[in-house]
Amino acid sequence: MSSNVLIASNRGPVSFTLSDDGALTMRRGGGGLVSGLSEAFKDSDMLWVCAALSDGDRSAARLAPGGRLDQAGYDTGRLRMLDIPPATFHRAYNAVANSTLWFVNHLLYNTPTMPHFDTRFRREWASYQEYNGAFALALAEEAAHGAKVMIQDYHLTLAPAMLRVERPDVRIAHFSHTPWAPPEYFSLLPDDVAAEVLSGILGADHAGFLTSRWAAAFMDCCAAILGARVDRAGRTVTYEGRTTRVGVHGLGVDGDALRARAAEPDVEARMTALKEQVGDRRLIVRIDRTELSKNIVRGLMAYREFLADHPEWHGRVVHLAFAYPSRHDLPEYREYTAAVQRCAKEIEDAYATEEWDPLILNVHDDYPRSLAAYRLADVLLVNPIRDGMNLVAKEGPILSPRCALVLSREAGAATELGADSLLVNPFDVSGTAAALHEALIMPEDERAERCARLRAAATALPPRRWLAEQLAALS
Ligand SMILES: O=P(O)(O)OC[C@H]1O[C@H](O[C@H]2O[C@H](CO)[C@@H](O)[C@H](O)[C@H]2O)[C@H](O)[C@@H](O)[C@@H]1O
Numbered sequence: 001m002s003s004n005v006l007i008a009s010n011r012g013p014v015s016f017t018l019s020d021d022g023a024l025t026m027r028r029g030g031g032g033l034v035s036g037l038s039e040a041f042k043d044s045d046m047l048w049v050c051a052a053l054s055d056g057d058r059s060a061a062r063l064a065p066g067g068r069l070d071q072a073g074y075d076t077g078r079l080r081m082l083d084i085p086p087a088t089f090h091r092a093y094n095a096v097a098n099s100t101l102w103f104v105n106h107l108l109y110n111t112p113t114m115p116h117f118d119t120r121f122r123r124e125w126a127s128y129q130e131y132n133g134a135f136a137l138a139l140a141e142e143a144a145h146g147a148k149v150m151i152q153d154y155h156l157t158l159a160p161a162m163l164r165v166e167r168p169d170v171r172i173a174h175f176s177h178t179p180w181a182p183p184e185y186f187s188l189l190p191d192d193v194a195a196e197v198l199s200g201i202l203g204a205d206h207a208g209f210l211t212s213r214w215a216a217a218f219m220d221c222c223a224a225i226l227g228a229r230v231d232r233a234g235r236t237v238t239y240e241g242r243t244t245r246v247g248v249h250g251l252g253v254d255g256d257a258l259r260a261r262a263a264e265p266d267v268e269a270r271m272t273a274l275k276e277q278v279g280d281r282r283l284i285v286r287i288d289r290t291e292l293s294k295n296i297v298r299g300l301m302a303y304r305e306f307l308a309d310h311p312e313w314h315g316r317v318v319h320l321a322f323a324y325p326s327r328h329d330l331p332e333y334r335e336y337t338a339a340v341q342r343c344a345k346e347i348e349d350a351y352a353t354e355e356w357d358p359l360i361l362n363v364h365d366d367y368p369r370s371l372a373a374y375r376l377a378d379v380l381l382v383n384p385i386r387d388g389m390n391l392v393a394k395e396g397p398i399l400s401p402r403c404a405l406v407l408s409r410e411a412g413a414a415t416e417l418g419a420d421s422l423l424v425n426p427f428d429v430s431g432t433a434a435a436l437h438e439a440l441i442m443p444e445d446e447r448a449e450r451c452a453r454l455r456a457a458a459t460a461l462p463p464r465r466w467l468a469e470q471l472a473a474l475s
Pocket residue numbers: 011030031032033034036153177178210251326327387388389390391
């Protein structure tokens with residue numbers, strides 16, 4: 001019982017790979033939750049509790065005393081990695097969190113065939129409960145009397161209510177980094193599961209969301225599914241005699257820290273290499289996990305349509321698309337990666353010449369190369385079907401002095417960045433192609449002015465202040 005502030009999330013700030021000779025290599029974790037929380041966590045005395053996600057992580061966690069990686073000599077900050085049995089972890093993370101709750105909140109189901117909730121799902125759900133229980137137990141062990149515990153995301157919806165039972169003295173916040181589905185879609189879930197997810201989060205004192213749209217949908221679900229008393233204007237939900245406050249905290253980026261990282265030698269080296277590849281051509285950049293909701297295939301289709309409509313740009317533009325690996329244990333994600341590669345090949349086959357490569361697709365994880373790409377971007381394409389926030393949309397204008405942003409109206413980031421972006425309907429391929437053209441021909445002074453305003457909006461609530469706001473809400 002030692003920590004006054006604790007963070008809990010599935011993915012932690014680092015992950016490990018295990019080589020054949022048994023050596024462990026530590027690297028930074030990927031994705032927006034880690035980008036944001038790592039910045040808030042840096043140099044603090046908070047304790048971060050996360051899950052071991054891979055064999056490498058499990059080896060590192062087992063070798064560290066009590067899973068405390070910092071006590072095993074790793075430069076991670078105070079970090080406890082939970083060694084959850086692999087089969088339990090697999091069912092909780094892949095089957096329930098990523099194939100069910102992620103799909104529901106991103107409206108990803110192809111409903112004539114999916115989802116179906118059967119006895120197999122019930123086993124998976126039991127593992128999700130067990131996994132949440134393991135977190136609740138670890139947090140109960142680690143929290144000082146009256147501590148503040150910040151539980152993150154859809155992997156851990158049950159942990160707030162479980163922790164409250166174990167430790168009624170602690171203050172609990174839950175934060176959703178995803179969108180939230182409207183009640184008519186959320187109620188695809190079996191009734192008891194939907195109710196357990198909602199009442200699990202309501203075990204917290206404060207439930208945070210990235211935008212008011214997602215917060216409103218959550219409150220609508222609480223009213224419709226639980227019959228909870230909801231004060232929408234006052235943002236409270238009262239259920240079984242307890243009131244949870246609902247907050248909106250639009251996570252932004254620490255501009256100085258990102259600029260400093262992007263000025264490091266590994267990024268500079270990749271910039272030199274990229275410049276050689278691209279020459280003086282204009283650059284359209286996109287950077288995503290290879291994630292179904294990021295809508296990469298329609299983005300490539302839009303680029304293809306733009307090339308078909310605008311032969312005057314042939315030889316003068318390159319699309320650099322980063323689609324780094326994500327959730328490859330799921331067949332849908334492997335198939336999606338293959339679909340992205342097929343679409344890219346079609347573009348290459350149709351348009352590439354000896355002198356000109358119209359598209360460079362990167363399917364490997366190379367964070368420094370992504371930072372180099374931001375710095376060189378003329379246009380940043382961010383077109384998700386639906387996204388909690390999308391930090392890529394915020395990082396681009398911070399690192400490029402002149403990039404025009406083509407942004408999906410369904411990304412949470414559109415709330416803050418919409419006024420200075422070219423907003424698109426993510427399903428409208430032709431509309432996106434037209435926006436790419438508009439972004440390329442935007443006059444220099446206009447793109448610089450818009451980019452400056454985008455930068456200000458992107459840095460309005462940097463991670464430390466985002467976390468401080470929620471800690472204050474618990475006081
Ligand atoms: O941990 P993974 O399964 O590899 O997925 C990476 C993260 O994806 C999601 O990120 C979300 O959080 C961002 C920061 O708030 C937000 O900008 C973005 O819109 C979201 O998609 C997920 O919610 C995280 O838990 C994952 O770690």
